Amino acid sequence: MTAIKELKATARAKVGKGAARAERRAGRVPAVIYGDGKAPLGISLDYTEITRTIYAGHFLTTLFNVDVEGEKHRVIPRDYQLDPIKDLPLHVDFLRVAIGATLEVDVPVHFVNAEASPGIKRGGTLNIVSHTVALNVPADAIPDAINVDLTGREIGDSVHLSSVALPAGVTSAIHGDDTLATIVAPSGLKEAEADEAAAAAAAAASAATPAKKS
Known part of the structure:
Protein backbone atom coordinates (compact mmCIF):
# COMPACT_ATOMS: atom_id res chain seq x y z
CA MET A 1 0.00 0.00 0.00
CA THR A 2 1.24 3.49 -0.86
CA ALA A 3 2.51 5.38 2.17
CA ILE A 4 0.47 8.50 2.91
CA LYS A 5 2.50 11.52 3.95
CA GLU A 6 1.35 14.27 6.28
CA LEU A 7 1.10 17.99 5.59
CA LYS A 8 -0.18 20.75 7.85
CA ALA A 9 -2.15 23.66 6.46
CA THR A 10 -4.32 26.55 7.55
CA ALA A 11 -7.61 27.60 5.99
CA ARG A 12 -7.59 30.79 3.93
CA ALA A 13 -10.38 33.21 4.66
CA LYS A 14 -9.79 35.13 1.43
CA VAL A 15 -8.93 34.06 -2.11
CA GLY A 16 -7.74 35.97 -5.15
CA LYS A 17 -4.44 37.41 -6.32
CA GLY A 18 -4.18 39.99 -3.55
CA ALA A 19 -4.78 37.40 -0.83
CA ALA A 20 -2.31 35.01 -2.46
CA ARG A 21 0.39 37.67 -2.51
CA ALA A 22 -0.27 38.41 1.16
CA GLU A 23 0.19 34.70 1.99
CA ARG A 24 3.53 34.63 0.15
CA ARG A 25 4.75 37.75 1.95
CA ALA A 26 3.91 35.96 5.21
CA GLY A 27 6.13 33.00 4.24
CA ARG A 28 3.30 30.70 3.17
CA VAL A 29 2.22 29.14 -0.13
CA PRO A 30 -1.45 29.41 -1.20
CA ALA A 31 -3.15 26.18 -2.30
CA VAL A 32 -6.59 24.73 -2.96
CA ILE A 33 -8.24 21.36 -2.29
CA TYR A 34 -10.99 20.41 -4.75
CA GLY A 35 -12.93 17.44 -6.11
CA ASP A 36 -15.04 14.57 -4.72
CA GLY A 37 -18.21 16.62 -5.21
CA LYS A 38 -17.29 19.09 -2.48
CA ALA A 39 -16.68 22.82 -2.55
CA PRO A 40 -13.08 23.95 -3.13
CA LEU A 41 -11.19 24.71 0.05
CA GLY A 42 -8.57 27.46 0.04
CA ILE A 43 -5.58 26.68 2.26
CA SER A 44 -2.04 27.85 2.81
CA LEU A 45 1.08 25.79 3.44
CA ASP A 46 4.35 26.46 5.21
CA TYR A 47 6.78 27.67 2.56
CA THR A 48 9.81 25.73 3.80
CA GLU A 49 7.89 22.48 4.30
CA ILE A 50 6.16 22.44 0.91
CA THR A 51 9.34 23.45 -0.94
CA ARG A 52 11.25 20.59 0.67
CA THR A 53 8.40 18.17 -0.10
CA ILE A 54 8.18 19.14 -3.77
CA TYR A 55 11.91 18.84 -4.35
CA ALA A 56 12.13 15.51 -2.51
CA GLY A 57 10.66 13.93 -5.68
CA HIS A 58 7.53 11.92 -6.58
CA PHE A 59 5.38 14.86 -5.45
CA LEU A 60 2.65 14.37 -8.08
CA THR A 61 2.38 10.63 -7.38
CA THR A 62 2.23 10.81 -3.58
CA LEU A 63 -0.89 10.69 -1.40
CA PHE A 64 -1.09 13.19 1.44
CA ASN A 65 -3.23 13.69 4.50
CA VAL A 66 -3.50 17.46 4.68
CA ASP A 67 -4.37 18.52 8.23
CA VAL A 68 -6.37 21.74 7.99
CA GLU A 69 -6.73 22.91 11.57
CA GLY A 70 -7.55 19.43 12.85
CA GLU A 71 -9.58 18.16 9.87
CA LYS A 72 -7.69 15.75 7.59
CA HIS A 73 -8.17 15.67 3.83
CA ARG A 74 -6.89 12.71 1.78
CA VAL A 75 -5.48 14.24 -1.41
CA ILE A 76 -3.00 13.92 -4.25
CA PRO A 77 -1.22 16.93 -5.81
CA ARG A 78 -2.52 17.64 -9.29
CA ASP A 79 -0.41 20.65 -10.21
CA TYR A 80 1.93 23.23 -8.78
CA GLN A 81 3.32 26.52 -10.03
CA LEU A 82 6.92 27.63 -9.60
CA ASP A 83 8.39 31.09 -9.87
CA PRO A 84 9.85 31.21 -13.42
CA ILE A 85 13.08 32.81 -12.16
CA LYS A 86 13.63 31.39 -8.69
CA ASP A 87 11.93 27.96 -9.20
CA LEU A 88 10.19 28.33 -5.83
CA PRO A 89 6.55 27.29 -5.23
CA LEU A 90 3.81 29.85 -5.84
CA HIS A 91 0.65 27.71 -5.69
CA VAL A 92 -0.43 24.06 -5.31
CA ASP A 93 -3.61 22.27 -6.43
CA PHE A 94 -4.73 19.17 -4.51
CA LEU A 95 -7.41 16.67 -5.58
CA ARG A 96 -9.48 14.87 -2.93
CA VAL A 97 -9.07 11.08 -3.17
CA ALA A 98 -11.82 8.73 -2.01
CA ILE A 99 -11.04 5.29 -0.56
CA GLY A 100 -10.74 2.75 -3.39
CA ALA A 101 -10.41 5.41 -6.10
CA THR A 102 -8.48 4.93 -9.33
CA LYS A 190 25.23 3.87 -39.95
CA GLU A 191 27.88 5.10 -42.43
CA ALA A 192 29.34 1.60 -42.82
CA GLU A 193 25.89 0.13 -43.46
CA ALA A 194 25.15 2.91 -45.96
CA ASP A 195 28.43 2.21 -47.80
CA GLU A 196 27.65 -1.51 -47.89
CA ALA A 197 24.17 -0.83 -49.22
CA ALA A 198 25.54 1.51 -51.89
CA ALA A 199 28.16 -1.04 -52.92
CA ALA A 200 25.55 -3.80 -53.11
CA ALA A 201 23.27 -1.60 -55.20
CA ALA A 202 26.12 -0.74 -57.57
CA ALA A 203 27.04 -4.41 -57.92
CA ALA A 204 23.42 -5.34 -58.64
CA ALA A 205 23.13 -2.59 -61.24
CA SER A 206 26.37 -3.70 -62.89
CA ALA A 207 25.22 -7.30 -63.04
CA ALA A 208 21.93 -6.28 -64.58
CA THR A 209 23.60 -4.23 -67.36
CA PRO A 210 24.24 -6.33 -70.52
CA ALA A 211 27.86 -6.45 -71.67
CA LYS A 212 28.58 -4.49 -74.89
CA LYS A 213 29.53 -6.51 -77.96
CA SER A 214 32.83 -5.67 -79.54
Missing part, protein backbone atom coordinates in the same frame (compact mmCIF):
# COMPACT_ATOMS: atom_id res chain seq x y z
CA LEU A 103 -6.38 7.84 -10.56
CA GLU A 104 -4.66 8.80 -13.78
CA VAL A 105 -1.08 9.79 -12.99
CA ASP A 106 2.16 10.29 -14.91
CA VAL A 107 4.62 7.71 -13.58
CA PRO A 108 8.38 7.96 -14.24
CA VAL A 109 9.95 5.38 -16.56
CA HIS A 110 13.29 3.81 -15.55
CA PHE A 111 15.39 1.79 -18.01
CA VAL A 112 17.32 -1.09 -16.42
CA ASN A 113 19.83 -3.77 -17.48
CA ALA A 114 21.42 -1.68 -20.25
CA GLU A 115 24.55 -3.80 -19.79
CA ALA A 116 22.54 -6.82 -21.00
CA SER A 117 21.49 -5.16 -24.26
CA PRO A 118 23.51 -6.47 -27.26
CA GLY A 119 22.61 -3.33 -29.20
CA ILE A 120 24.00 -1.00 -26.55
CA LYS A 121 27.10 -3.20 -26.18
CA ARG A 122 27.72 -2.70 -29.92
CA GLY A 123 27.72 1.06 -29.41
CA GLY A 124 24.03 1.75 -29.92
CA THR A 125 22.43 4.66 -28.11
CA LEU A 126 19.29 4.46 -26.01
CA ASN A 127 17.01 7.18 -27.35
CA ILE A 128 14.41 7.83 -24.63
CA VAL A 129 11.12 8.97 -26.14
CA SER A 130 9.02 9.08 -22.94
CA HIS A 131 10.42 9.82 -19.49
CA THR A 132 6.96 9.35 -17.96
CA VAL A 133 3.87 7.38 -18.93
CA ALA A 134 0.20 8.07 -18.17
CA LEU A 135 -1.31 5.20 -16.19
CA ASN A 136 -4.57 4.37 -14.43
CA VAL A 137 -3.54 3.25 -10.94
CA PRO A 138 -5.23 2.38 -7.64
CA ALA A 139 -4.85 5.40 -5.35
CA ASP A 140 -3.47 3.17 -2.60
CA ALA A 141 -0.89 1.50 -4.86
CA ILE A 142 0.76 4.18 -7.00
CA PRO A 143 4.07 2.82 -8.34
CA ASP A 144 7.15 4.99 -7.81
CA ALA A 145 8.29 4.10 -11.33
CA ILE A 146 7.87 1.64 -14.19
CA ASN A 147 11.03 -0.38 -14.89
CA VAL A 148 11.74 -1.22 -18.52
CA ASP A 149 14.12 -4.18 -18.99
CA LEU A 150 16.58 -3.69 -21.86
CA THR A 151 17.90 -7.27 -21.73
CA GLY A 152 18.31 -8.67 -25.25
CA ARG A 153 17.45 -5.41 -27.02
CA GLU A 154 19.20 -4.93 -30.36
CA ILE A 155 20.00 -1.90 -32.50
CA GLY A 156 16.83 -0.85 -34.29
CA ASP A 157 14.52 -2.15 -31.56
CA SER A 158 11.68 0.00 -30.29
CA VAL A 159 10.40 -0.46 -26.75
CA HIS A 160 6.62 -0.08 -26.44
CA LEU A 161 4.50 0.17 -23.31
CA SER A 162 2.60 -2.95 -24.36
CA SER A 163 5.78 -5.01 -23.90
CA VAL A 164 6.29 -3.85 -20.30
CA ALA A 165 4.85 -5.81 -17.37
CA LEU A 166 2.75 -3.39 -15.31
CA PRO A 167 1.94 -3.89 -11.61
CA ALA A 168 -1.34 -5.52 -10.66
CA GLY A 169 -4.32 -3.22 -11.14
CA VAL A 170 -2.34 -0.75 -13.29
CA THR A 171 -3.34 -0.07 -16.91
CA SER A 172 -2.31 2.36 -19.61
CA ALA A 173 -4.27 5.62 -19.70
CA ILE A 174 -3.50 6.32 -23.36
CA HIS A 175 -5.20 5.17 -26.54
CA GLY A 176 -2.98 2.93 -28.65
CA ASP A 177 0.58 1.91 -27.84
CA ASP A 178 3.22 4.28 -26.53
CA THR A 179 6.83 4.15 -27.74
CA LEU A 180 9.06 4.53 -24.69
CA ALA A 181 12.50 4.28 -26.32
CA THR A 182 14.46 3.12 -29.34
CA ILE A 183 18.02 1.82 -29.69
CA VAL A 184 19.70 3.68 -32.52
CA ALA A 185 22.89 2.77 -34.33
CA PRO A 186 26.07 4.80 -33.74
CA SER A 187 26.98 7.16 -36.60
CA GLY A 188 29.99 5.06 -37.65
CA LEU A 189 27.87 1.95 -38.01
